[in-house]
Amino acid sequence: MRLTQGTFSFLPDLTDEQVEGQIQYCLNNGWSLGVEYTDDPHPRNSLWEMWNLPMFDVLDPKAIMHEVNACREAFPNHYIKVTANNSTRGRETVALSFIVHRPAHEPGFRLDRQEAAGRTVRYTIHSYATDRPSGARYERE
Amino acid sequence: MESLTGAPSGEQGDVDVGAALRQALIDETLRELDAELVGLKPVKLRIRQIAALLLVERLREQAGLSAEPPSLHMCFTGNPGTGKTTVALRMAKILHRLEYVRKGHLVVATRDDLVGQYVGHTAPKTKEVLQRAIGGVLFIDEAYYLYRAENERDYGQEAIEILLQFMENRRDDLVVILAGYKDKMDRFFQSNPGLHSRIAHHIDFPDYTLEELMEIAELMIRQQMYAFDDESRQAFREYLDLRVRQAHFANARSVRNAIDRMRLRQAVRLVEQGGRIPKGELARIDAADVRQSRVFQGGPEGEAPAGNGAAAVCASEAKDSI
Numbered sequence: 377m378r379l380t381q382g383t384f385s386f387l388p389d390l391t392d393e394q395v396e397g398q399i400q401y402c403l404n405n406g407w408s409l410g411v412e413y414t415d416d417p418h419p420r421n422s423l424w425e426m427w428n429l430p431m432f433d434v435l436d437p438k439a440i441m442h443e444v445n446a447c448r449e450a451f452p453n454h455y456i457k458v459t460a461n462n463s464t465r466g467r468e469t470v471a472l473s474f475i476v477h478r479p480a481h482e483p484g485f486r487l488d489r490q491e492a493a494g495r496t497v498r499y500t501i502h503s504y505a506t507d508r509p510s511g512a513r514y515e516r517e
Numbered sequence: 518m519e520s521l522t523g524a525p526s527g528e529q530g531d532v533d534v535g536a537a538l539r540q541a542l543i544d545e546t547l548r549e550l551d552a553e554l555v556g557l558k559p560v561k562l563r564i565r566q567i568a569a570l571l572l573v574e575r576l577r578e579q580a581g582l583s584a585e586p587p588s589l590h591m592c593f594t595g596n597p598g599t600g601k602t603t604v605a606l607r608m609a610k611i612l613h614r615l616e617y618v619r620k621g622h623l624v625v626a627t628r629d630d631l632v633g634q635y636v637g638h639t640a641p642k643t644k645e646v647l648q649r650a651i652g653g654v655l656f657i658d659e660a661y662y663l664y665r666a667e668n669e670r671d672y673g674q675e676a677i678e679i680l681l682q683f684m685e686n687r688r689d690d691l692v693v694i695l696a697g698y699k700d701k702m703d704r705f706f707q708s709n710p711g712l713h714s715r716i717a718h719h720i721d722f723p724d725y726t727l728e729e730l731m732e733i734a735e736l737m738i739r740q741q742m743y744a745f746d747d748e749s750r751q752a753f754r755e756y757l758d759l760r761v762r763q764a765h766f767a768n769a770r771s772v773r774n775a776i777d778r779m780r781l782r783q784a785v786r787l788v789e790q791g792g793r794i795p796k797g798e799l800a801r802i803d804a805a806d807v808r809q810s811r812v813f814q815g816g817p818e819g820e821a822p823a824g825n826g827a828a829a830v831c832a833s834e835a836k837d838s839i
Contacts, residue, residue: 431645435620436652438690 377484379417382457382473395444395458395476399437402460407471408432410461411443413454415513417482417503430461430468444476453479453514479514532576543568546614550607555736556729560604563720564611571615588688588717589617592660593696594703595722598768601696602658604722608694609654618692620652628662631676639672643679651690660695661705677709684715725768730757734772743780744800752807753779759812775810782806 380386390398402409409431412424427447431440440458447456456477461468483504490498505513538544547565554561570587577584589612593601606623613621626646633639647655657663665671684693695712697705699721706713725733731754738745745753756775760766783806787794 431648433649434651435622435649436690438619439648439651442651442687442690 377482379455379475379478379482381417381419381422382475384474389478390474390476392441395474396437396441398472398474399440399458402472403435403437405460405462405471406464407460407462408468409434409440410459411440411447411456412459413447413451413456415451415454415479415510416506417455418501418506424455424457427456430459448477455479481514532580534572534576537572537576542614543572546611550611553736554600554603554607555732556725557600557604557722560600560720560722563718564608567718568611568615571617575616586617586689588715589692590684590688590716591692591694591718591720592702592716593694593720593722594699596698596724596768598770598772599722599724600769601722602656605654605656605694605696608692609656612654612692618653622650622653623656624650624653625656625658626650627658628673631657631663631680632672636672639675640679643676647679647683647691650693651687654692654694656694656696659697659701661697661701664705664708666704666708677712681711681715727754727757727761730761730768730772733769734776737773737776738802741776741780742800743776743783743802745802746804748804749802749807752804753802756807756810756812763812778810779806782809 384390384398399409410429411427413427414421414424428443431443434440444456444458454477455475457473457475459473460471462471463469485501485503488500488502490500492498547561547568550561550564567587567589574584574587591608593605595601609618609621609623612618624646630646631639631643633642663673663677665673680693683691693716695702695716731750734753734757735745753775757772760771760775779802783802786803786806787798
């Protein structure tokens, strides 16, 4: 099941050229970009591991693309996203974030029901990927 | 343009170099350079060569003859005030016009920006500066300060190594220009031979001749909306002739300082004179404004004794002011 999180996630995967175009758009807006990765695809997990600090004062999208590619190389079986931070309000706020890399195989989620006090039923979703230890979740069997 | 895109690949067919030249605005760029920078023959020659190479490289690419992009890292050496920084600032613009760099911005860095304070601080600091410079030109002024021979635990070496790696592996991403005084740069390269060989263009900035210095003075005076009259022009030529032979002569920078001091003297003269004066007087530099300089009163007066370095020059320039 394809993970849909962040902008453009209902579109087909962006090509490198399109990613670069989006990065250029962010730079044109004066946003600073960072690269983040995770192998914990829960929808509520929006703060992923930072590949590096947001890159301030960069003018050329190629500089960001280089980091994206370096991250892809290091984590070929993780989700990788680019976040753009807008600082106009005096704090770095995420203005745009989109997935640029995903594992080859995404096993998806199941719905868990938990019976609680009375006749309450609590629902939770559970990623099949997280059944395996972090770091080995998307490796091929 | 059409003749370019329509150029057949391989060995048959013509390529219109003239059209490509016009399209790339190379002539215009070089003419601007000629108009705004006096002298500097070897520098202009090298820029012309680089421009031609990049143009031909592009034509070759269109003709299907691909080659590695040329390495354009440069090192500017020369005496103080010969225009190293000025040319470096322009280089970014020129290379952008020639489509060698993608963005054409200039990032100026000195030792402080690259070298960290403690272990592990240098690498991220250097990388951040390099990252900012991607797509443009990184200008490292007084690059020899990066390496301190007397302290072997200095972090400068680490910065140099990262710089080297970047210059080698990502040469299509940025151009690095090092600048500094000739003798110090030579010593710097002696201790870092790898750096020397990775820089393709070593450009030496020659000292200006008296004629060129006069031309620079005229240019500066005009830019600041002042004017020499015949007498003051002659006086200034004599001033330069004397000044050139004195210690701590810094070429164009000395000319600029001399002009600044002449403006001060002119202002004092006008204020003391009082009354009504024609508007033209506000722009005119009088011979007296030039001749009041200590340089005329028996040589090195107002100049610091040799060997005191830059601070002494500043002090003497200040002393010479009014």
